Amino acid sequence: MPDAAHVTRGPLEGLIICPVCDATYQLQRPKNGERAVCGRCHHVLIAPRAKAGMQMIAVAIAVVVLTIAASVFPFLEISAGGRSNAVSILDAALTFTEGPMLVLALTTAAFIIFVPLLRMLLTLYVLVPVVLDRPPARHAIRAFRVSEAMRPWSMAEIFALGCAVALVKVADLASVGFGPAFWMFGVLVVLVLVQDGFLCKWSVWNSLEHPKRR
Amino acid sequence: MELVGTSQKTVTAREAGLVSCTRCTRAWPIETEICGRCGAKLVSRDQTSLQRVWALWLVGIMCYVPSNIYPMLRTEQLFSVSESTIVGGAVELAQYGSYGVAGIILFASVAIPLGKFWAIAFLAVSVKQKGGFASQHRLLMYEVVEYIGRWSMIDIFVVAILSALVQLQGLASITPGPAAFFFALSVIFTMLSAQAFDPRMIWDVQADDDGAVVND
Ligand SMILES: [Zn+2]
Numbered sequence A: 001m002p003d004a005a006h007v008t009r010g011p012l013e014g015l016i017i018c019p020v021c022d023a024t025y026q027l028q029r030p031k032n033g034e035r036a037v038c039g040r041c042h043h044v045l046i047a048p049r050a051k052a053g054m055q056m057i058a059v060a061i062a063v064v065v066l067t068i069a070a071s072v073f074p075f076l077e078i079s080a081g082g083r084s085n086a087v088s089i090l091d092a093a094l095t096f097t098e099g100p101m102l103v104l105a106l107t108t109a110a111f112i113i114f115v116p117l118l119r120m121l122l123t124l125y126v127l128v129p130v131v132l133d134r135p136p137a138r139h140a141i142r143a144f145r146v147s148e149a150m151r152p153w154s155m156a157e158i159f160a161l162g163c164a165v166a167l168v169k170v171a172d173l174a175s176v177g178f179g180p181a182f183w184m185f186g187v188l189v190v191l192v193l194v195q196d197g198f199l200c201k202w203s204v205w206n207s208l209e210h211p212k213r214r
Numbered sequence B: 001m002e003l004v005g006t007s008q009k010t011v012t013a014r015e016a017g018l019v020s021c022t023r024c025t026r027a028w029p030i031e032t033e034i035c036g037r038c039g040a041k042l043v044s045r046d047q048t049s050l051q052r053v054w055a056l057w058l059v060g061i062m063c064y065v066p067s068n069i070y071p072m073l074r075t076e077q078l079f080s081v082s083e084s085t086i087v088g089g090a091v092e093l094a095q096y097g098s099y100g101v102a103g104i105i106l107f108a109s110v111a112i113p114l115g116k117f118w119a120i121a122f123l124a125v126s127v128k129q130k131g132g133f134a135s136q137h138r139l140l141m142y143e144v145v146e147y148i149g150r151w152s153m154i155d156i157f158v159v160a161i162l163s164a165l166v167q168l169q170g171l172a173s174i175t176p177g178p179a180a181f182f183f184a185l186s187v188i189f190t191m192l193s194a195q196a197f198d199p200r201m202i203w204d205v206q207a208d209d210d211g212a213v214v215n216d
């Protein structure tokens, strides 16, 4: 096949293959701020950003601190007829406590708190040595793999919309107040989305494969 | 900006005698089994993909049915106890005038799951059929399914928040019903089903069609 020979001459390291549609390209690294997109399925292959590593580390630290704070402080509070009740996100996640509902409680807590938290910790573990031009941390490859596999299961932003819906549902039953954690959580959702925007997977894999030497 | 898309006709890794790592995009000779960069298992086309898609899809549907029959929420107020299903709860909201929220619930809990079941089934069937839909349309469908499926979890989170929040001794309390359990399982299994789908198959049918024309 002449076409194939044309594309694949040279070392395999100089190729990039679209994971969505299997199209093969000669690797051309885009400049910072530019993107390399698959011509067939428009999947973004490489999207490097200047100082992305440093920014991601800063955001990840902020997310870790905010997640811990937001899960223990009161989140929402309702009152009606002289009685009131304040709950934290952890309370909300762990409401399902009977029988099979316990499994549901743990899953919910994982989706809202533990998965996002763990992802950020793994990101820090992988990125800090890379950004500081040190050799990659031990098991960095496995850590990044786990972090990427958890991505669809990190559902903080969905929980945020769930809050809005829940508020409307109780609005006529009782009056609702916002605790400090509510605002922290709002910031958190934005930060998590920003973080996902910064991440260029290819750049991370590449730097793990070819660590810079000092 | 298509910096990479320089070749006129797309050459797939399989045609070039290569296998790609779908996790880190590295190329390897086709007989390679494990990616040397990220450790992922390499398969040119995942032959068991469709079996897993269908199995998980079926479990997802089996969980979706009871989640619509059993009550999702149990509300105890001063002198009354009421139980509502997913659809019942949304209808109630609409009756109180909250059309927007009722719409969100119906969209996330009924339209998205049903649409997703249909879309996954359609994709899984269509990669086995020649001709028909253009790859671009099927790709769009795949991306929508991948992106939007998670949002069905919203109803579970609403139930969780309400049950934790509305615990006013003697006045009102809300507890989750069995439907919450089944619904969460249904969402999880459909997400797994969509993840099991190998999108590279979307183009293979078209490529086979093209190939047939060129070779004649
Ligand atoms: Zn592609």
Ligand SMILES: [Zn+2]
Pocket (backbone or CB within 6 Å): B021, B022, B023, B024, B025, B026, B035, B036, B037, B038, B039, B040
């Ligand atoms: Zn790999």
